Amino acid sequence: MSMVSLPGLKELIESISRERNLPRNAVQNALREALLKGYERYRRAQNLDKKHFEEEYFDNFEVELDVEEQGFRVLATKTIIEEVTNSDHEISLKDVQEFAGDAAQIGDSVLVDVTPDKEEFGRMAAMQTKQVLSQKLRDQQRQMIQEEFQDIEDTVLQARVLRFERQSVIMAVSSSFGQPEVEAELPKREQLPNDNYRANATFKVYLKKVLQGQHRGPQLLVSRADAGLVVYLFANEVPEIEDEVVRIVAVAREANPPSRHVGPRTKIAVDTLDRDVDPVGACIGARGSRIQVVVNELRGEKIDVIRWSPDPATYIANALSPARVDEVRLMDPETRQTHVLVAEDQLSLAIGKEGQNVRLAARLTGWKIDIKDRDKYDYAAEDAKFAAAARQQAAAQLEEELAEEELAEEELEDMIETVDDTGEALDEELETSEELEESATNEL
Structure with missing residues (x-):
C-alpha cells in the first residue's frame, strides 16, 4: 500500500493532546477527519474526469493513520460489478481477482487503497487540513466538556x-x-x-x-448570584440538612439589588419533622458559627433564616423577620393577597430599605404582601373594598361565562341549520330519484 509521509506525526499528536487536554485517540480522530477533508478538497481542485462531486460523494472514503510509520493512506469502499461506470465507488471483478483471488463475487464490497502517488498531494493536504484540524479539535473539546459537565x-x-x-x-x-x-x-x-x-x-x-x-x-x-449557591453552602455546612433531618423549603435571593444603596440579601425558609430539632438554630449554629461561614463565602451578604409553616399567616409573619408582626389578614386566598399589620415603629423594618425586606418575603411565600400601620388600619373599609372587588370579579366572570354560552348556542344553531339544509337537500334528491323511477316505470 502506498502512503503519504507525515514526518513528526507521533510528536504532533502528543503535543496537541497535551495542549488541548484531549486524549490521543480524540486527536487522531480529528486528524483523520481533517485529512479526509483535505483529500476531498484536493480532488475537487483537481476535478478528476471533470466530475461533479455531490455532497455525499466522498462518504465511502476514509483515512488510515499509521503513527509508527508516520504517514497516512486514503482508502475507499467500492462495490464489485461487471462494468464500471464510476471508478470512485465501483471496481470490476477482474481487477479485484488480481489481488483478492477468486473469493470475490459481484455485489460484494472491497476496501481499496486510493492514496495518490503525487508528492504534491502531501503538501496540499497539509495546507488544506490545517484549518479543518483546528475546527475539529475545537469540536472534540466541546463534546468532551458537554459529556463531562452535563451531568453536574x-x-x-x-x-x-x-x-x-x-x-x-x-x-x-x-x-x-x-x-x-x-x-x-x-x-x-x-x-x-x-x-x-x-x-x-x-x-x-x-x-x-x-x-x-x-x-x-x-x-x-x-x-455567584444564583440561589442554588446558598442552598449548597448551607447543605455543606449544616449536617442536619445533609442527613435530611432539616429541609430547605424555599429560598429568595437578591444578590444584585436594583439600587447600589441596598446590599445583597437572602431569605431562606427551613423546616423539620423532628420535634427535638430546631431547624433555624441548626442552620445558624452555636453563636452563629455555621451561618457565618456562609456569610463569609458570600462576602458579607445578609441572610435571614426563617421557619417555614403550613399556615400561610404564620409563614408570612416569619418571612418578614426581623420585623415584629401583629396580625396577618389573608384578604383574598385565591389571588394570594394579604394585609400585614405592624406597629408604627416596625413599618420601616418590615418594608426594608427600598422595599427589599417585603419584596423578598413576597417572593419567598408566593403572596402579595401589603404592609399596613396597625393604628391607622380601617378593617371595615378594607373589607368593603375587597368585597366590592370580589363582586366585580364575579360579575366579570359571569359575563364571560354568559358570552361563552351565547357563543355555544350560536354554534349549535349553526349546526342545526346545517343539518336542516342537509336534510332538505337529501329530500330533494330523494324526490328527484322517485320522479326518475316513476318516469322509467311509465316508459316500460
Whole structure:
C-alpha cells in the first residue's frame, strides 16, 4: 500500500493532546477527519474526469493513520460489478481477482487503497487540513466538556480567576480531582458586588448551564448570584440538612439589588419533622458559627433564616423577620393577597430599605404582601373594598361565562341549520330519484 509521509506525526499528536487536554485517540480522530477533508478538497481542485462531486460523494472514503510509520493512506469502499461506470465507488471483478483471488463475487464490497502517488498531494493536504484540524479539535473539546459537565449542572464547583473579557470574568473549573481545568464564564449579572475578582483568586461557583452548539468562548456558564449557591453552602455546612433531618423549603435571593444603596440579601425558609430539632438554630449554629461561614463565602451578604409553616399567616409573619408582626389578614386566598399589620415603629423594618425586606418575603411565600400601620388600619373599609372587588370579579366572570354560552348556542344553531339544509337537500334528491323511477316505470 502506498502512503503519504507525515514526518513528526507521533510528536504532533502528543503535543496537541497535551495542549488541548484531549486524549490521543480524540486527536487522531480529528486528524483523520481533517485529512479526509483535505483529500476531498484536493480532488475537487483537481476535478478528476471533470466530475461533479455531490455532497455525499466522498462518504465511502476514509483515512488510515499509521503513527509508527508516520504517514497516512486514503482508502475507499467500492462495490464489485461487471462494468464500471464510476471508478470512485465501483471496481470490476477482474481487477479485484488480481489481488483478492477468486473469493470475490459481484455485489460484494472491497476496501481499496486510493492514496495518490503525487508528492504534491502531501503538501496540499497539509495546507488544506490545517484549518479543518483546528475546527475539529475545537469540536472534540466541546463534546468532551458537554459529556463531562452535563451531568453536574446545578452543582457547585471550585473556580479560579483567569482573566477578564469585557464585563465577564473567565474562570478555570474542573469537574473532579485529577481532571484538566476548562474555562467558564461568569457574566456581570451573575457576579456579587462585594467580590474581588483578582487574578488567581478562588471562589465557589454554581454551574448554571452547559451551553450547546457552536458557541464562541467558554461553554460553561457559572454564577455567584444564583440561589442554588446558598442552598449548597448551607447543605455543606449544616449536617442536619445533609442527613435530611432539616429541609430547605424555599429560598429568595437578591444578590444584585436594583439600587447600589441596598446590599445583597437572602431569605431562606427551613423546616423539620423532628420535634427535638430546631431547624433555624441548626442552620445558624452555636453563636452563629455555621451561618457565618456562609456569610463569609458570600462576602458579607445578609441572610435571614426563617421557619417555614403550613399556615400561610404564620409563614408570612416569619418571612418578614426581623420585623415584629401583629396580625396577618389573608384578604383574598385565591389571588394570594394579604394585609400585614405592624406597629408604627416596625413599618420601616418590615418594608426594608427600598422595599427589599417585603419584596423578598413576597417572593419567598408566593403572596402579595401589603404592609399596613396597625393604628391607622380601617378593617371595615378594607373589607368593603375587597368585597366590592370580589363582586366585580364575579360579575366579570359571569359575563364571560354568559358570552361563552351565547357563543355555544350560536354554534349549535349553526349546526342545526346545517343539518336542516342537509336534510332538505337529501329530500330533494330523494324526490328527484322517485320522479326518475316513476318516469322509467311509465316508459316500460
